[in-house]
Amino acid sequence: MLISPVPNKTGSRGNSEKGLIMTQISGQVEAHFHKTFKQFDSYYNQNKNFLSRLIDSRFRRSMQLRFQKIIDGVSPYSLKTVLDIGCGTGRYCFALASKGIERALGIDFAQNMILEAQRLATEFQFSHICQFIQGDFLTLPIEEPFHHVFAVGVLDYIDQPVPFVKKMIESSKESVMISFPSKGGFVQKCRKFLFQKIKKCPVFFYTQEDINRIAREAGATHFTIEPLAQDYFLTIKCHR
Numbered sequence: 001m002l003i004s005p006v007p008n009k010t011g012s013r014g015n016s017e018k019g020l021i022m023t024q025i026s027g028q029v030e031a032h033f034h035k036t037f038k039q040f041d042s043y044y045n046q047n048k049n050f051l052s053r054l055i056d057s058r059f060r061r062s063m064q065l066r067f068q069k070i071i072d073g074v075s076p077y078s079l080k081t082v083l084d085i086g087c088g089t090g091r092y093c094f095a096l097a098s099k100g101i102e103r104a105l106g107i108d109f110a111q112n113m114i115l116e117a118q119r120l121a122t123e124f125q126f127s128h129i130c131q132f133i134q135g136d137f138l139t140l141p142i143e144e145p146f147h148h149v150f151a152v153g154v155l156d157y158i159d160q161p162v163p164f165v166k167k168m169i170e171s172s173k174e175s176v177m178i179s180f181p182s183k184g185g186f187v188q189k190c191r192k193f194l195f196q197k198i199k200k201c202p203v204f205f206y207t208q209e210d211i212n213r214i215a216r217e218a219g220a221t222h223f224t225i226e227p228l229a230q231d232y233f234l235t236i237k238c239h240r
């Protein structure tokens, strides 16, 4: 089983203390999500006003569709283990725990995301199923494979996608599921401007050909790529 230090609660991110090697890009991404964890999690709030629901339906359709793809992709749930990379506040793990999976491990390098996921796990009484650890997926040791390994809304912020996907494949014994934001169009231009110029957080976009190449270079042989609103959704079958 993967073992990692439980983050402290001092509020400091403390990555250098943990010996994590971060590139400038991953450092900016981690800083952004550490700061904005509350705003990010509010997407999952059910009691939204009309304006927020309108924005969600226009700009965040992908988030709803990919959530459903993961829920369907993991089924049947009994005795299954999942690894949620870039888990944020753990909402996917909680949804799967409520469906009956055996174990969920969420990894995220943003400390506030992990602290909030741990708090919610206690609040929802899922701590015996869902575990959350802070760290960069690329440098954390994964000592035994999980049935399903997924990263949703994460490849948007990864500058080296091939080693990332390769490690996901190595960590899985059944499937790997990944969302990729698609290149082109008005929404992509708005998002790129907002993230890079205003939020100072790097963001990356992909064509279907890019994803095909990334999957092959990462060692995938059996995979599908589906368009999903503003995303593509890659499913890789793993054989162990």
Ligand SMILES: C[S@@+](CC[C@H](N)C(=O)[O-])C[C@H]1O[C@@H](n2cnc3c(N)ncnc32)[C@H](O)[C@@H]1O
Binding pocket: 026, 029, 030, 033, 034, 085, 086, 087, 088, 089, 090, 091, 092, 107, 108, 109, 110, 113, 135, 136, 137, 138, 151, 152, 153, 154, 157, 158
């Ligand atoms: C947009 S959030 C998505 C959270 C969650 N998957 C969801 O959809 O609710 C992206 C998350 O990926 C995390 N992340 C990005 N690169 C990472 C890496 N290399 N290792 C661990 N976490 C990473 C960020 O800190 C952030 O919390």
